[in-house]
Amino acid sequence: MDHASHNKIVSFIWSIADDCLRDVFVRGKYRDVILPMFVLRRIDCLLEDTKDAVLAEVKFQKDEAGMAVLDPDGLRDASGQVFYNTSQFTLKKLLGNPSQLEANFNQYLDAFSPNVAEIIEKFDLRNQIRKMAVADALHGVIEKFVAPTINLSHHDVEGPDGRKLPGLTNLGMGYVFEELIRKFNEENNEEAGEHFTPREVIQLMVHLLIEPVKDQLPPVITIYDPACGSGGMLTEAQDYIKLPDGPIQSTAATYLYGKEVNPETYAICKSDMLIKGNDPENIKFGSTLATDEFSSLRFDFMLSNPPYGKSWKTDQGQILEKKGSKTEIIDPRFEVQLPDASGEIQTVSAAPAVDDGQLLFLMEMVSKMKRLQDAPLGSRIATVHNGSALFTGNAGGGASNIRQYLIENDLLEAIIQLPNNIFYNTGITTYIWVLSNHKPEARRGKVQLIDASQLYEKLRKNLGEKNCAFTPAHIAQITRAYLDLADTGKEAVDGLKAQVFDNRDFGYWKITIERPLRKSAQFTAERIASLRFDKRLAEEMQWIYQQWGEQVYEPGFLSAKEQKDALDDWLEKEEIDRKAADKKKLLDPKFWTAKRELLQAAEQLHQHLGDELSHDFNQFQKDVKAALKALKLKLGAPQFKAILEAVSWRDPEAVPVLANEKKGEADGYEPDSELRDTENVPLNYDGGIDAYFQSEVLPHVEDAWIDESKTVIGYEISFNKYFYVHQPLRDLDEVVQEIRDLEAETEGLLEQILSFSN
Structure with missing residues (x-):
């Protein structure tokens, strides 16, 4: 189909909304009618x-075969499609009885095969x-969709003016x-990346996915998208493989899943x-992350643009x-086996x-890769992510573990940075990841x-946020750089940069640096008073003590209504x-x-030990323990710790505090949490x-020491x-001269304006 016919159909269908729905639906709801009616008319035509x-x-099965329940296989054979409709109506015939239009329309919908019935339900x-029907717009909408001036069937027809309308x-x-879909998304100001990936980005992904193995394709090919949206990626991949005038023209049977x-x-x-x-039963409804719908399947090719952020x-x-206090992964798709810093293999969160x-969508695809013993080519993946997938998450966290698993298992082949504003309604930077478990x-x-x-x-007119696009030449250039494993360094060649790194170049040890407390x-007297x-609860207790002093220790005093109300009022006032x-x-x-008893114990210790x-x-801890023994004071560990904290403070000139002191022996120093720091050490550091x-x-x-x-x-x-190139600052004299030139030019303009006004 040429673009002129394509644009004519889009314009015609777009006009139906304005002509028939303007006073029935708000503009943002037009798609709720137009898209399902467009699909229904296409099915009706077929x-x-x-x-x-x-x-x-139907007549044969009911009358001659006496079947109480119709045989769907016979109906599919009769329709020549994987779907059918057993009613006497078509959309055109529905217009013949306007008074019964809504009832007949519902009868028509009831007669569809289950696969179409589900689509109607979801729409x-x-x-x-x-x-x-209530707004008296139903007849007009159907009439527009079956108009002879537009052809939604698969074969050529003659229009009212005698001209051929291509199928x-x-x-x-x-x-x-x-x-x-794109036009409706723009109208509704939706995140178009959630529904629609630009055609040229999909084409690039398909090239990167299939070109390296195009001469080794198996006789049966399976393609999967775990966030398939409207199915554009799946059908583009299939067309690339199967189209008679396409680059591959394979005879392989292709099956799409999503x-x-x-x-x-x-x-x-x-x-x-x-x-x-295609088989619509291979498209499943629901959350990919919540349920593993294809747990028993593995796929040759997988591609996706999952939701990010x-x-x-x-x-x-x-x-x-x-x-208990731990959170464990219960879905095996999202846990991986990785070596820890000592080399021991651990099962960790992904x-x-x-x-x-x-x-998580990427790990879903990785879990569906074919094992090499079952398929010599393994599986290939192309998926789009924003920048956060590259670097967010701490070492040892889920995101970092995923990157570690992919790279250390040699699954990641390449990452391609795309131009900003190449997607609709979002200008963020995006990247295509290419993975394979059978690298050359x-x-x-x-x-x-x-x-x-x-x-x-650059586009002549923005499409939402999209202001640029790849041309076929750009797609070919990027694909060639990928196939050739190009390495240009930081300098661009024909507008493109490429570098090749060892897997370990992206890894690092995160070490914790401790310093002694x-x-x-x-x-x-001032320090122990805080006890x-x-x-x-210090702020509240100080206020209470200022209000009532020693009375707070009297049984029943604070629980009286007067004191309780006063406290509530003060808390409310202080927010x-x-x-x-x-x-x-x-x-x-x-x-x-x-608390008073703790204070009194500290006062006795103060009197015994003095102000030294x-x-x-x-040594101070030892002296306090000796004093407690001499004074025959018994304190629990929390009370002992509270007194020490009240009378001590951090001092960079003091002696380091020993850790784990037992029987006069100590194992290293107590680390100071305020001085704790971390360093990232490259895995390839000499x-x-x-x-x-x-x-x-x-x-x-x-x-310092390492924990x-x-x-x-x-x-x-x-x-x-890896790609940043430092741009030196301009010479100061050059900048000053430019400022002076601008000032002189401004003064000249001002004189001209003033002389003109006089």
């Missing part, structure tokens, strides 16, 4: 030629029919469909599969399970932060990064929100008495962690790091 044969088959078409091929149907969570988009995709002769909180219950689930020899142990962000053609201590109040349990403590004389300042907290620590850390902090128990491995990929 069934028109065999309508008599289907009715004859919520019956509800739209009711609204149109709408299945591929043409897909183009019209997606163009309508899953979609949005009911309307699912209906669009499933109807597209029906119309194009979108929470997967609603699916958490099917992925994660709380077991679940990224809950506010962005895009990498030249790619093993390597990852290619391609920067194609400056390779585009250093504390000084001294008993003073009268609980640290967490302090406290739970009932905290309020109960504040009004409990036993709670106050326990100590810069050795280790000499490893020890060499890095000796050269990069100890010269600056000589008392090896906290060392974790992380992976990140930074395009800015």
Whole structure:
């Protein structure tokens, strides 16, 4: 189908909304009618030629075969399609009885095969029919869709003016469909990336996916998209392989599989599969992350544009399970086997932060890769992500674990940076990831990064946020750079940059640097006075004590209504929100008495030990313990700790505090959490962690050490790091001269304006 015919159909269908629905639906709801009616008319056209044969088959099964339930196989054979309709009506025939239009229309819908019936349900078409019927718009809409001036059938027809109206091929149907979706998305200001990926981006993905193995394709090919939307990626991949005038023209049987969570988009995709002769049962409805619909299947090719920056909180219950204080992965798709810093293999989480689930879709595809013992070519994946998939998440976290798993298992072949504003309604930077579990020899142990962000053609008119596009030449250039494993360094060649890295170049050890806690201590009246109040409730206790003094220790005083109301009023005035349990403590004389007893114990210690300042907290603790023994004071560990904290403070000049002191022996120093720091050490650093620590850390902090128990491995990929080229600042004299030139030019203009006004 040529573009002129394609544009004519889009314009005609677009006009139906304005002509018939203007006063019935708000503009943002036009799509709720137009898209399902367009699909229905196309299905209706495909069934028109065999309508008599289907009715004859119905009559045969009922009258001659005496079947109480119709045989769907016979009906499909009669219709020549994988769907059928057993009613006497077509859309054209419905117009013959306007008074019974709504009832006849519903009867017509009831007679469809189950696969079409599900599409009608997901489109919520019956509800739209009711609204149109009430507003007396139903007849007009049907009349427009069956008008002789537009041809939605698959064969050529003659128009009212005698001119040929070319048939709408299945591929043409897909183009019209997606163009309508795009226009409606723009009208509604939706995130078009959620529904529609630009055609040229899909074409590039398909080239990267299939070109490397186009001469080795198996006789049966399966293609999968876990976030299939309207099915554009699936059908584009199929067309690339199968079209008679395409680049491959394979005779392989292709089978498309997908899953979609949005009911309307699912209906669009499933109807597209029906119309194009694919098996619609391979398109499933629901959340890909919540249920593994294709758990028993593996696929040759997988491609997707999953939602990014979108929470997967609603699916958490099917992925994660709380077991005591720990959260465990319960879906094997989202856990991986990885070596820890010591080399021991561990089962770890492959679940990224809950506010962005895009990498979960990638792991879903990885779990569906064919094993090499079953398929020599393995599987290939092309998927689109935003920049966060490259580097977000801490080392040891789900996102980093995913990157580590992909790279260390040598699955990642290449990442291609796309131009900004190439997607509709979003200007963010996006990237195509290419994965394979059967890399060619030249790619093993390597990852290619391609920067194609400056390779585009400007559009004459923006399509939402989309202001640029790839041309076929750009697609060919990027594909060639990928196939050739090009490495241009940081300099662009014909607008494109490419570099090849070893897998380990993206990995690092995250090490935790500790420094010793250093504390000084001294008993003073001011310091121990704070022990009268609980640290967490200090503000409230100080106010209460200022109000009522020693009365707070009297049984029943604080629990009186007057005191309770006064406390509530003060908390409300100060905008302090406290739970009932905290309020109960504040009004409990036993709670106050326990704090007073702690204060009194500290006062006795103060009197025994005096005001001597100590810069050795280790000795100070021993002196306090000895004093407690001499005074025959018994304190629990929490009370002992509270007193020490009240009379001590961090001091960089003090003696380091020993850790784990038992029987006079100590195991190293107590780390200071405020001085704790982390360093990322590249996996390919010469000499490893020890060499890095000796050269990069100890010269600056000589008392530091590494807490090896906290060392974790992380992976990140930074395009800015690898492709950034420093631009030197302009010469200062040059900038000053330019400013002076501008000032002189401004003064001249001002004189001209003033002389003109005079």
